[in-house]
Amino acid sequence: MTTTSRAATIVQLGIAQTLAWASSYYLPAILAVPMARELGVSTPTVFAAFSAALVVSALLGPAAGKAIDRHGGRPVLAANSLVFAAGLIVLALAQGPVGLFAGWVILGIAMAAGLYEAAFAALVHLYGKDARGAITGITLFAGFASTVGWPLSAWIELEWGWRATCLAWAALHLLLGLPLNWRLPASPALPVSPAPAEAHTAETAASTTPTTSRSATRTAVLLALVFAVTWFISTAMAAHLPRLLQAHGVPLATALVFAGLVGPAQVAGRLLEYGLLRNVHPLISARVAGSLHTLGAMAFLFFGVPAGAVFTLLHGAGNGVLTIAKGTLPLVLFGVRDYGARQGLLMVPARFAQATAPWLFGLAIDRFGAGALWFSAALGLVAFAALMLLRDSSSTRTHRPG
Numbered sequence: 001m002t003t004t005s006r007a008a009t010i011v012q013l014g015i016a017q018t019l020a021w022a023s024s025y026y027l028p029a030i031l032a033v034p035m036a037r038e039l040g041v042s043t044p045t046v047f048a049a050f051s052a053a054l055v056v057s058a059l060l061g062p063a064a065g066k067a068i069d070r071h072g073g074r075p076v077l078a079a080n081s082l083v084f085a086a087g088l089i090v091l092a093l094a095q096g097p098v099g100l101f102a103g104w105v106i107l108g109i110a111m112a113a114g115l116y117e118a119a120f121a122a123l124v125h126l127y128g129k130d131a132r133g134a135i136t137g138i139t140l141f142a143g144f145a146s147t148v149g150w151p152l153s154a155w156i157e158l159e160w161g162w163r164a165t166c167l168a169w170a171a172l173h174l175l176l177g178l179p180l181n182w183r184l185p186a187s188p189a190l191p192v193s194p195a196p197a198e199a200h201t202a203e204t205a206a207s208t209t210p211t212t213s214r215s216a217t218r219t220a221v222l223l224a225l226v227f228a229v230t231w232f233i234s235t236a237m238a239a240h241l242p243r244l245l246q247a248h249g250v251p252l253a254t255a256l257v258f259a260g261l262v263g264p265a266q267v268a269g270r271l272l273e274y275g276l277l278r279n280v281h282p283l284i285s286a287r288v289a290g291s292l293h294t295l296g297a298m299a300f301l302f303f304g305v306p307a308g309a310v311f312t313l314l315h316g317a318g319n320g321v322l323t324i325a326k327g328t329l330p331l332v333l334f335g336v337r338d339y340g341a342r343q344g345l346l347m348v349p350a351r352f353a354q355a356t357a358p359w360l361f362g363l364a365i366d367r368f369g370a371g372a373l374w375f376s377a378a379l380g381l382v383a384f385a386a387l388m389l390l391r392d393s394s395s396t397r398t399h400r401p402g
């Protein structure tokens with residue numbers, strides 16, 4: 001595949017992913033209050049419906065991954081554009097709690113097969129072990145999903161209401177997302193069963209399966225733990241960062257400025273991964289990134305307001321690189337075989353952690369104030385320790401003497 005066609009694929013999928021994230025994950029932050037007011041429910045009820053969507057996404061993630069393994073990324077992602085549109089239309093037509101939850105459940109189905117995990121699997125289908133750069137590329141685009149999505153949703157809601165906002169996003173999925181996903185290059189399904197021995201060199205075999213079944217299980221458990229912890233931290237910070245900063249004495253206006261640094265820091269981290277770190281093993285860059293939230297949190301806890309910007313910058317940069325690691329680590333540690341199904345399974349705990357993070361970390365702030373940051377710092381240490389315990393057994397075997 002030519003460099004030009006690869007770049008076009010990254011742009012197409014990056015735009016489609018920006019649309020998918022902006023119209024699902026980032027939607028409640030803008031629409032929860034007007035939705036609750038018109039539907040006669042509490043704002044927490046709207047967020048409960050969103051949490052239900054994340055649970056549905058977690059349960060269906062493995063099946064979505066298997067579908068991509070079998071059929072490739074293009075048909076699954078294209079069909080999923082229709083599911084996104086359907087969920088948003090149902091949400092726009094909701095007249096009460098039943099319609100609210102029904103719309104979010106459909107969006108949960110769409111999120112299972114339409115966010116990063118599905119996009120990563122589609123890229124692995126196309127580029128195999130060389131997909132790391134493409135994975136980084138689409139995260140650079142989708143890193144601006146909140147930057148684009150929040151103002152656009154807020155403007156449409158202000159002018160025409162939240163129902164029109166949902167319908168506008170549904171129309172974008174049909175008019176923009178569907179064509180972009182359908183124009184992705186077709187790719188054969190990745191192998192899901194062992195191929196004949198003669199079809200693989202020793203190096204290929206070494207790079208696609210861990211040394212033993214026991215080591216494979218250990219690696220999968222550690223990866224699932226890392227993903228669950230880092231997604232919990234990321235979602236908790238996304239929901240509560242300005243409030244957390246204020247609890248530690250940062251004035252509101254300054255807290256908003258500090259919180260606004262997270263997005264640029266995420267993009268900067270991904271640019272660093274795309275440039276300087278592209279020749280560094282993904283496990284090393286993930287370890288560095290996995291330490292940054294804890295380092296920033298400790299600086300903020302010990303030095304107070306002056307270190308608030310340092311905390312948000314380090315958290316954002318680490319989160320940006322770790323988002324890429326969720327796609328590259330399973331690829332480098334397990335190889336391309338059954339990538340989609342494996343990715344879906346590894347992300348199940350992360351989706352559940354994501355669903356509970358706003359509530360649990362909110363309770364921690366209510367109880368401990370800024371002390372809640374000790375909790376997220378400790379979780380960051382857990383993720384870092386798990387990353388340190390991971391070993392690239394394929395690399396070890398490939399270079400074993402004899």
